[in-house]
Amino acid sequence: MNAPHPPKVAGIDSTVPTPAHTVAPVSPAPGATASPDTTASVPAPTGPAPGTLLQDRxxxxxxxxxxxxxxxxxxxxxxxxxxxxxxxxxxxxxxxxxxxxxxxxxxxxxxxxxxxxxxxxxxxxxxxxxxxxxxxxxxxxxxxxxxxxxxxxxxxxxxxxxxxxxxxxxxxxxxxxxxxxxxxxxxxxxxxxxxxxxxxxxxxxxxxxxxxxxxxxxxxxxxxxxxxxxxxxxxxxxxxxxxxxxxxxxxxAATIAEELLPSRLPRVPGVQLAARHRSGPRGGGDWYDALPLPDAALGLSVGSVTGSGPSAVAAMGRLRASLRAYAVMEGEDPVAVLSDLELLLRLTEPARSATALFAYCEPALRKVTLAGAGHSPPLLIGERRTEFAETSVSAPLGMLACWEAPSLEIQAEPGETVLLYTDGLLHRTGDPMDRAFARLHAAAASVPRALRADPGAIADHVLRTVLPDGLDAVDSEEDVVLLAARFD
Missing domain, CATH: 3.30.450.80 (Transcription factor LuxR-like, autoinducer-binding domain)
Structure with missing residues (x-):
């Protein structure tokens, strides 16, 4: 007859199975005699030897x-x-x-x-x-x-x-x-x-x-x-x-950063706006802004504060709010706006630096006057051209005793889009900067004709093309900001 199988229970199999230990019968010592009251030999023990159960356990x-x-x-x-x-x-x-x-x-x-x-x-x-x-x-x-x-x-x-x-x-x-x-x-x-x-x-x-x-x-x-x-x-x-x-x-941190950025973009006749923002896991200091100004003008800005985490997010909020105030007072002169911002940063936060770009837009004339401080040049996307604006090389805010750089004027054609962005878009590619700029230019040039009328679709296409395989959503220390302005 076969021995009954043990009941099945759920669980992992034991790594060390329990062996069935036995020992050989013990022979009597030489010269030993049986006890007088013993009438039969005592069988040798067949159970586990002492210590075997402890070893198994x-x-x-x-x-x-x-x-x-x-x-x-x-x-x-x-x-x-x-x-x-x-x-x-x-x-x-x-x-x-x-x-x-x-x-x-x-x-x-x-x-x-x-x-x-x-x-x-x-x-x-x-x-x-x-x-x-x-x-x-x-x-x-x-x-x-x-x-x-x-x-x-x-x-x-x-x-x-x-x-x-x-x-x-x-x-x-x-x-x-x-x-x-x-x-x-x-x-x-x-x-x-x-x-x-x-x-x-x-x-x-x-x-x-x-x-x-x-x-x-x-x-x-x-x-x-x-x-x-x-x-x-x-x-x-x-x-x-x-x-x-x-x-x-x-x-x-992400919620605070989002609250410090515009909840909605303004509607200004003659221009369509769209923005995309990807924050790093700790929260970063990249920002964008679009501000209606007197005389039907529009102020656009993007920038990045050094560092990450709550302190960088707070500094970004202070800098962006200050830039809005300077833009209202003297927005038609982007150099003056950034000069005031640099002085404020140097006096209030001497241990921190920032890059920034401010553009004064006149939608009726399709004219953009801009200045940058250590920031990447904007990209002009149109039917007949896709090119970077030739901004002058300048240091970031807070890096020199006094900042100043000449402004630049861009004359957009009907249907053209000016794309502002932060350096995080380039850094997330993992490529050297020259190759990252080439990738961005190729992505902008490859925007399908059917999408060129929608600045949001243009920004999405650039994100997907420059940062494939979900790199626009990965946990990177770099923030990404894109601000697209399409002129009618």
Whole structure:
């Protein structure tokens, strides 16, 4: 008769299998005699030798520690929140023996991004799951329950039942009488029959969300693999809490930077305007502005403050506001505007420098008078020409004891577009500056005829062409600003 197979449980296979140790019978010592009251020989012991069970247990602990170390090292190498959540799902899937799963991020107090990511589940699958009432889903119950004291500091659960405040197990969904009908329908549609859920909780940030792993057949992880998964998830939650804080800080910096830039562009007869702005992860000091001026004129400016982070964003806001004031007072003289701005920067922020370009536009005449301080020349895009304006070489603001450079006049033709931009557009290409300028010129020259009537379409085409493969959206330290003005 064949020996019965052990019952199947979900979880990773043991790295070090438990061997069946036996020892040989012990022979009596020479000259030894049997005890007088012994009528038969005593059989030699056949069980494990002393210390064998301890060795096996130690081998199992070493195997578990090695597995956890490898998984946590992979997690610690993730630098973005999305990558960390995906790694959490993959590692948890290996630990509990599930093929699919999802993580729901809902930081307490709304201090961070809210998102749902899936492993082996598409957007449509996650949408189906979200149609189930929250209280009927494992992660919904975990997010609604108060955080137990037993989750900290060691994270051990106070109960081993299948529905506790630190884990929720559905070993066989379709066998549960009280299962929500919509949950039953979605589970049948997506093809999962069991689930195992754990909360994501960090000591510093409280409850962050929950992770759920889904089984194709009725199953549940055994106590050993639950313990390993719990240890890993508690470690992962601390790492994820740090990334949530980083994402929250980045979002706040980006919001502040966006608020300091124009919420809308003015409508001035004779010219159409469009702007594009890509901010770096820490927030940068690039800006653009469009300001209606007396006599139906228009002031356009772009610039960049050195540095990044909140201090650079604040300096950018102060400089842009000052430039607006100088433009109203003496905008028809761009050199005077930048000279006043340079004096203000040197007196109020001597440790900082900036590049800037200011253009005084007269839409009725299609005439642009501009001056630049260490800034890249504007690009003129038309049917018969695509060329850079020949601005004079000048130092950035704050670099010399006194700044001054001659102004330049551009006479645009009907339908031509003047494109102003910051150096971040060139730096993000990763090319030397001469090749970056050549790439920008080629991108502007290749704007399709059908798009030339729309300055926004022109700016989008230039972004996609100069920065292919999504480089216009990557986490680069460089901000990107484009301001396009098309003359009727």
């Amino acid at each position: 130690l081998a199992g602990w070493v195997s578990d520690l090695t597995t956890l170390q490898e998984l946590t090292e992979r997690l610690s190498r993730t630098t973005t929140l999305e990558a960390a959540l995906q790694e959490l799902l993959r590692a948890g899937s290996a630990l509990v023996g599930a093929r699919r799963g999802l993580v729901v991020l809902r930081p307490a107090g709304g201090a961070g991004p809210r998102t749902t990511l899936g492993l082996g589940l598409g957007r449509a699958d996650l949408g189906h799951i979200e149609t189930v009432p929250s209280g009927s889903l494992p992660y919904g119950r975990l997010l609604d329950d108060p955080l137990p004291d037993s989750a900290f500091p060691d994270g051990t659960s106070t109960s081993t039942s299948t529905s506790t405040s630190t884990e929720i197990v559905h070993a066989d969904l379709f066998a549960e009488e009280g299962l929500d009908p919509r949950h039953r329908e979605v589970a049948a549609r997506l093809g999962y029959a069991a689930s195992y859920a754990l909360p994501l909780s960090a000591e510093s940030a409280g409850r962050l969300g929950a992770a759920v792993w889904l089984y194709d057949e009725p199953a549940e992880p055994d106590e050993h693999h639950r313990h390993l998964a719990g240890i890993y998830v508690r470690h992962a939650a601390e790492h994820i809490a740090l990334l949530v804080e980083v994402e929250h800080t980045r979002a706040c």
